[in-house]
Amino acid sequence: MSDEKKSFRFLSRDEIRTLFDRFRAAEPEPKSELIAPNAFTLLVSVVLSAQTTDKSVNKATAELYKIADTPAAMAALGEEKLISYIRSIGLYRSKAAHVIALSRILADRYDGQVPDTREALESLPGVGRKTANVVLNVVFHQPTMPVDTHLLRISPRMGLSDGKTPEAVEKDLLRVIPQEYLEHAHHWLILHGRYICTARKPQCSACPAADLCPKNNLDGV
Numbered sequence: 001m002s003d004e005k006k007s008f009r010f011l012s013r014d015e016i017r018t019l020f021d022r023f024r025a026a027e028p029e030p031k032s033e034l035i036a037p038n039a040f041t042l043l044v045s046v047v048l049s050a051q052t053t054d055k056s057v058n059k060a061t062a063e064l065y066k067i068a069d070t071p072a073a074m075a076a077l078g079e080e081k082l083i084s085y086i087r088s089i090g091l092y093r094s095k096a097a098h099v100i101a102l103s104r105i106l107a108d109r110y111d112g113q114v115p116d117t118r119e120a121l122e123s124l125p126g127v128g129r130k131t132a133n134v135v136l137n138v139v140f141h142q143p144t145m146p147v148d149t150h151l152l153r154i155s156p157r158m159g160l161s162d163g164k165t166p167e168a169v170e171k172d173l174l175r176v177i178p179q180e181y182l183e184h185a186h187h188w189l190i191l192h193g194r195y196i197c198t199a200r201k202p203q204c205s206a207c208p209a210a211d212l213c214p215k216n217n218l219d220g221v
Contacts, residue, residue, distance in 0.1 A: 070107075
């Protein structure tokens with residue numbers, strides 16, 4: 001058993017409140033870094049963002065969304081034309097197939113609207129639990145917890161979850177984070193993991209939670 005596993009402890013309820021109060025004070029209304037003009041384009045951007053960065057997706061979609069920002073327009077574009085816009089993104093062929101297929105379904109079955117239920121979203125090609133959670137949270141303001149690589153990595157470090165899978169971490173975070181913070185919690189944690197609690201060189205001196213962090217205290221940083 002690793003030292004980190006042996007030393008793991010969940011933050012207390014009061015510590016978690018303090019942590020998220022600090023996140024809220026620093027960034028009261030955190031937003032997704034994906035640039036999308038509407039619910040449909042956000043869904044597309046999240047599908048495209050798998051295994052790549054938001055910055056790469058934004059660069060590829062800046063021109064795309066000028067001509068295809070509805071399901072009907074995207075479906076009319078077709079896979080090969082879509083590929084010409086997203087070729088710089090990893091797995092672009094499979095992603096293009098998913099985007100065109102889900103666009104056709106939305107146009108034909110949902111009158112061009114993005115559905116607001118997990119079941120309907122996860123039935124769309126290329127849409128898994130994390131993507132559905134992002135759409136439900138960002139578009140419909142539901143208190144979901146999309147777990148990406150950042151949350152999977154930092155949640156154990158911060159004493160918020162000892163889970164090893166996205167599903168386990170999601171379950172822990174929804175259990176330990178008070179309801180009042182849940183709408184924005186995943187954005188705060190993603191931004192924290194992306195810019196402060198980084199994988200290679202965590203910026204502990206700039207961390208608003210350095211005094212709370214079990215990993216930080218253990219290492220004596």
